[in-house]
Amino acid sequence: MDTIISRAAPADIEPLAALFDAYRQFYGQSPDVPRAREWLRSRLRFGESTVLVARRGGDMVGFVQLYPMYSSVRTARTWILNDLFVDPAARRSGVARALLDAAAGFAREDGAAAISLETARDNAAARATYRAAGWQEDDTQWYSLRLDRHALP
DSSP: OOOEEEEOOGGGHHHHHHHHHHHHHHTTOOOOHHHHHHHHHHHHHTTOOEEEEEEETTEEEEEEEEEEEEETTTTEEEEEEEEEEEOGGGTTTTHHHHHHHHHHHHHHHTTOSEEEOOOOTTOHHHHHHHHHTTOOOOSOOOOOOOOSTTOOO
16 A cells, blocks of 8 residues: 655645544643643644655555754755654554655755654664664754653653
């Protein structure tokens, strides 16, 4: 079955919100589809992110969400791939790879200097997926400072 990747449109909000809620639950957040729906609707309405969705047989089975960033050193736009999720029933079928390739293509077409992502060091499956798609671990180290009650542990 072919995987079709497209940019999310307003009509995609309901199935996308369900997937986004499942993604958040994967990271230990409580189920809250209305919150997921409003978050996505706001990001899309104000052009704050780009969401690409994957469909198989007409069903939405995954998404990737990218946020624009800027590199002062490169004096160029970059993108961060902040969210990637594939429905468990569609995993290990090439959907994640198709989304990663589409995200890279989007950033390239946008004229970006780079696209980056972060993942947990112990997420071996994700790290293997990224490496297989041509992504490379770099020598930088990210730091975080938790500011609010919504911060992940």
